[in-house]
Amino acid sequence: MHEIELKFQVAPAALPALAHWLQARGAGCVAMRARYFDHPDRLLGRAGFALRLRREGGQWVQTLKGRGDGVMQRLEHNATVADPGGAQAPALDLARHADSPAGQALTALLAAAGCGVEALQLQYETDFERLVWTVRHDGAEIEVALDRGVIRADGRELPIAELEFELLSGTPAALLAFARGWVEPWALWLDVRSKAERGDRLARRGEVPVAALPAPGAAPQAWMEALLVSAAPLMAGEARREHLGGLCAALQGMAATEGPGRVGLAGLYEALQQLQGDSEAQAQALVAAGERLRAAAVQTRLLDLLAQTA
Numbered sequence: 001m002h003e004i005e006l007k008f009q010v011a012p013a014a015l016p017a018l019a020h021w022l023q024a025r026g027a028g029c030v031a032m033r034a035r036y037f038d039h040p041d042r043l044l045g046r047a048g049f050a051l052r053l054r055r056e057g058g059q060w061v062q063t064l065k066g067r068g069d070g071v072m073q074r075l076e077h078n079a080t081v082a083d084p085g086g087a088q089a090p091a092l093d094l095a096r097h098a099d100s101p102a103g104q105a106l107t108a109l110l111a112a113a114g115c116g117v118e119a120l121q122l123q124y125e126t127d128f129e130r131l132v133w134t135v136r137h138d139g140a141e142i143e144v145a146l147d148r149g150v151i152r153a154d155g156r157e158l159p160i161a162e163l164e165f166e167l168l169s170g171t172p173a174a175l176l177a178f179a180r181g182w183v184e185p186w187a188l189w190l191d192v193r194s195k196a197e198r199g200d201r202l203a204r205r206g207e208v209p210v211a212a213l214p215a216p217g218a219a220p221q222a223w224m225e226a227l228l229v230s231a232a233p234l235m236a237g238e239a240r241r242e243h244l245g246g247l248c249a250a251l252q253g254m255a256a257t258e259g260p261g262r263v264g265l266a267g268l269y270e271a272l273q274q275l276q277g278d279s280e281a282q283a284q285a286l287v288a289a290g291e292r293l294r295a296a297a298v299q300t301r302l303l304d305l306l307a308q309t310a
Contacts, residue, residue, distance in 0.1 A: 050196035140170020
């Protein structure tokens with residue numbers, strides 16, 4: 001199955017009010033604790049897979065995710081797992097995903113590497129509370145989920161403060177239009193990084209990679225994906241100079257396409273290009289770039305472009 005969703009980071013100052021707003025509308029609360037597994041050399045992570053066992057309330061679920069088409073779509077397969085009882089977590093079993101496209105792709109990956117499920121080890125964990133509210137908008141059914149908690153790896157932690165919009169039925173256009181109205185009131189910024197990506201980097205103490213750029217002449221969808229991947233570390237305050245350069249190149253590539261990216265990007269490109277040239281105050285330039293990208297006007301413009309290129 002394919003999962004279609006948008007994920008945003010929530011400004012810390014807005015988080016309590018947003019939680020209260022959702023609870024006032026009947027949002028249900030579920031405690032979630034997940035264990036993520038990979039090969040010691042990051043075989044799964046490098047191939048775009050995430051494999052986890054997660055306790056959702058009183059139920060264990062094994063989930064396998066893989067790359068889909070574009071930034072809104074991912075392969076996903078879920079399998080409920082019998083509770084072994086006590087504090088013990090169930091064992092991994094890849095046969096639970098055998099009939100899914102994601103499971104078949106993972107089986108092929110492991111076979112090519114000459115290893116099996118026994119080679120997969122716990123890498124990091126997530127522990128968070130999810131508020132869930134389901135709503136209908138423009139003929140679509142959308143699940144709104146606010147996650148608050150932490151990612152843990154080897155004694156280190158990263159906060160989780162994410163708002164996700166998942167399309168249960170209806171069109172991606174309806175999902176995008178619905179999410180657009182939440183950006184300014186709740187100070188949201190679009191984040192294409194998954195919890196698995198953040199957890200993997202925390203576990204290996206790795207630097208944020210610089211996004212690869214499409215070839216000249218690539219479709220607007222490819223440039224849009226590169227743009228959002230390049231923007232994420234800047235908005236998160238984790239960027240290096242190379243990330244700003246990559247974002248400027250992605251903006252330039254997007255504007256050069258024959259698609260809708262020609263409109264509305266020139267001002268952002270010029271502002272970021274000017275910041276990129278400030279070599280004497282690079283740390284301040286990266287902070288300023290992140291602030292500009294998180295602005296509501298830029299975020300809504302990115303959502304509009306995503307809708308036009310999806």
